[in-house]
Amino acid sequence: MSYEVFWFLPTSGDTRYLGKSDFGRAPTNAYMRQIAETAERLGYDGLLIPTGASCTDPWVTAASLVPVTRRIKLLVALRTSVTGPTAGARQAAALDEALGGRLLLNVVPGGDATELAADGVFLAHDQRYEAADEYLSVWKRLLAGEKVDFAGRHIRVEGAQNFHDPVQKPWPPLYFGGSSPAAHDLAAKHVDAYLTWGEPVAAVAAKIADVREKAARQGRTVRFGVRLHVIVRETEKEAWADAERLISHLTDDDIARAQANYARMDSVGQSQMTALHQGRRDRLVVGPNLWAGVGLVRGGAGTALVGSPEQVVERLEEYAALGVDTFVLSGYPHLEEAIRFAELAFPLIAGKGPVTLRDSAQTGGAFDIRATAVAAS
Numbered sequence: 001m002s003y004e005v006f007w008f009l010p011t012s013g014d015t016r017y018l019g020k021s022d023f024g025r026a027p028t029n030a031y032m033r034q035i036a037e038t039a040e041r042l043g044y045d046g047l048l049i050p051t052g053a054s055c056t057d058p059w060v061t062a063a064s065l066v067p068v069t070r071r072i073k074l075l076v077a078l079r080t081s082v083t084g085p086t087a088g089a090r091q092a093a094a095l096d097e098a099l100g101g102r103l104l105l106n107v108v109p110g111g112d113a114t115e116l117a118a119d120g121v122f123l124a125h126d127q128r129y130e131a132a133d134e135y136l137s138v139w140k141r142l143l144a145g146e147k148v149d150f151a152g153r154h155i156r157v158e159g160a161q162n163f164h165d166p167v168q169k170p171w172p173p174l175y176f177g178g179s180s181p182a183a184h185d186l187a188a189k190h191v192d193a194y195l196t197w198g199e200p201v202a203a204v205a206a207k208i209a210d211v212r213e214k215a216a217r218q219g220r221t222v223r224f225g226v227r228l229h230v231i232v233r234e235t236e237k238e239a240w241a242d243a244e245r246l247i248s249h250l251t252d253d254d255i256a257r258a259q260a261n262y263a264r265m266d267s268v269g270q271s272q273m274t275a276l277h278q279g280r281r282d283r284l285v286v287g288p289n290l291w292a293g294v295g296l297v298r299g300g301a302g303t304a305l306v307g308s309p310e311q312v313v314e315r316l317e318e319y320a321a322l323g324v325d326t327f328v329l330s331g332y333p334h335l336e337e338a339i340r341f342a343e344l345a346f347p348l349i350a351g352k353g354p355v356t357l358r359d360s361a362q363t364g365g366a367f368d369i370r371a372t373a374v375a376a377s
């Protein structure tokens with residue numbers, strides 16, 4: 001099966017261990033550029049640039065990658081609750097032009113009411129999706145070249161116009177993830193690709209079926225993707241050992257504080273992530289090679305595929321069999337794990353290939369076996 005493989009920029013910081021440790025990495029622009037350049041060189045298809053109060057600005061980060069990337073796509077957050085559609089259309093057109101048509105947009109209405117309040121947004125859960133519907137209705141018309149008058153419950157514009165076209169017509173593709181009925185309705189009406197966090201296969205299948213059915217009622221089709229962490233090692237035993245190592249610095253208090261924070265959110269997707277493990281260390285294996293340990297203290301995507309390259313690719317293909325054509329992956333720390341996943345898993349993925357000199361004799365020294373063989377001949 002052929003599918004796209006994206007990587008992730010840790011714009012709120014990176015680490016070798018979840019929780020407190022001496023190995024944290026600041027999300028400097030130099031580090032983000034290093035990850036982006038590495039991911040492009042290895043053959044990843046795209047990069048997700050996240051958003052949130054603890055993240056550096058995704059649009060500024062994406063713009064900084066224009067001069068250091070040539071091929072890789074950038075999936076950038078479109079915050080429908082905290083920006084206006086006219087300004088958002090201008091930004092999208094400008095960045096898509098700068099990237100030569102490599103921009104993708106990740107629609108984010110927002111799932112944390114406290115964080116939104118700090119940005120001056122006081123909309124209830126379903127109201128955020130109503131506002132996103134209005135936002136995208138205006139945004140699409142602007143990028144399609146229309147002059148727009150619109151008066152809705154949440155958005156009003158008069159004589160709005162976008163004067164500079166994006167490279168991608170009529171607009172850069174829209175991605176989106178959400179688990180509530182309101183979110184599925186928005187996906188069915190507006191987006192090109194629906195993303196779900198890495199739940200067990202049956203749960204993902206149910207989400208895909210619901211969005212697909214709702215889109216069909218509107219005469220539309222939607223693509224699908226899955227957002228996951230990965231811990232891939234040469235053997236399954238090594239992979240599970242490193243999964244445990246990742247959370248080895250966590251205390252019970254760390255977990256309790258994080259879970260209390262997620263419990264106050266009105267995000268249905270976050271509730272479903274939490275329900276997989278319920279904050280318990282003894283309930284982290286939630287499916288074949290599917291581990292929920294990341295979600296003990298990380299909001300959003302909280303599951304990882306853990307195992308040998310063959311096992312992890314087999315699990316990816318189970319999702320692909322449902323119609324998934326994009327995987328957005330990550331691992332801690334993100335620079336090293338981007339390299340490790342590409343080295344171990346890409347040879348098993350259709351459309352990818354070896355990124356190392358597989359099966360050739362290498363000693364790591366100046367006088368290796370190949371040089372000796374040439375000299376002997």
